[in-house]
Amino acid sequence: MARTTLGDVAPGVAVLAVLAVAAHVLAGVVPGVSALIVAVALGALVANAVGTPDWASGGVATGSLFLEVGIVLLGASVSLAEIRESGPLVVLLVVLTVGAGVVGVELLARQGFGLRDKMASLLAAGSSICGVSAAAAVAGTIDADGDQLTHVVATVLLFDAVTLLVFPVAGDLLALSGKQFGVWAGLSMFSTGPVAAAGFAHSPVAGRWATVTKLTRNSLLGVVAVGYAARYATDEGTSDTKLRQIWTEFPKFLVGFLVVAAVANTGALSSATLASIDTVADWLFTLAFVGLGFDIQLAKMRDTGLTPVLVVLVHLLGVSALTLVAVTTLF
Structure with missing residues (x-):
């Protein structure tokens, strides 16, 4: 078996880097558009227009490694202080929304629409927790097919774009207060960036509550990913092999996510360091x-x-609809 060298992957990584820079430039020009949406679009455009040349395929495939490292660093954004600040009522709403969302999408996808493969789980994670990051993390825990993940990512990014436009308008039409709109957006929308953008488009108060609520929701990523890892690892195993299967199938990068989250919450990292980690994770x-x-x-x-x-x-x-009723009744 031939060893993969730096020379094998460098050209493809360079292609990823050029398109990543282009994605950030284009996102900076078009207000409200996420660089991640542009990145996926550029990659898909090149792949479907000219294909992936052999000399770049090895480096392009390293995207999965970048994804895992990014998820590890994502742990630094989990703030227990912000979760406490949001209050027990918001935390309870987050837990209920995520739990009902995961179960509901699984049942809807499998029983209602006949999706019998792992795509149902990716859709459940992506729409219930933190968008594409959650879908990617769970894909790693259950060894999902690459085509399934890319389809789910495209679906989630589509709704990120739509909700970013629709939610601020709906908030104005419904005459929601800043706190009501922020918690509603944080409970309902998918990815963190669009949630924060929609919140601040409404008002500073809404932006703060949307961000805190969404980050509280994001903190459940590890719990849900571990749950999926255990579920799929034991689906075909006997009782004697369950623990061994769970450890074998368990994505080790999630350990890194939990370690980084724990270290970040000790206060050992400065705000500048956390900002740098966030920037690296973003790239x-x-x-x-x-x-x-x-x-x-x-x-x-x-x-x-x-x-x-x-x-x-x-x-x-x-x-x-359900979270709108909840926030207008409780806040």
């Missing part, structure tokens, strides 16, 4: 998402059709 995710874009093959996505989009749409409408 790693951008590189990884360019790589995910290369995996998006439109011909293959047509086979699945609009089913994932319909599943997420039904989930979003249901969760948004």
Whole structure:
């Protein structure tokens, strides 16, 4: 078996880097557009227009490594202080929303729309916790197919773009207070960036509550990922092999996520260090998402059709309606 050398992967990594920089530049020009959305779009555009040349394939494949390292560093953004600050009522709403979302999407996808593979779990994680980051983390825990992940990522990013436009308008039409809108957006929308952007588009108070609520929701990523790892590891195992299977299948990068989260919450890291970690994680995710874009093959996505989009749409409408009732009643 031939060893992979730096020379083998460098050209492909350079392609990822060039497109990642382009994604950040374009996102900076177009207000409200996430660099991650642009990164996936650029990768998919190149892959479907010209394909992935052999000399770049090895480096493009390293996108999965960048993704895992980015998830590890994501642990630094989990703040127990912010979770405490949000108050027990918000924490309770977050736990109920995430729990109901995961179970609801699993049942909806499998029983309602006939998705019998791991895509249902990726959709559940992505729409219930923190968007593409959650879908990618769970994909690593359950060894999901790359095509499934890229389709789910494309679906989640589509709704990130739509909700970023729709939620601020809905908040104004419904005459929600800053706190009500912030908690509602934090409970209902998918990815952290669009949630914060939608919140601050409404008001500074809404931006603060949206961000705190969303980060509280993000903190459940480790719990849900571990749960999925245990579930899929034991689906075909006997009682004698369950613990061994769980450890074998358990994604070791999640240990890193938990360690980084623990260290960050000791106060040992300065705000400047945390900001630097966040910047590095952002660039790693951008590189990884360019790589995910290369995996998006439109011909293959047509086979699945609009089913994932319909599943997420039904989930979003249901969760948004229920959480809207909750926040207008309780706050």
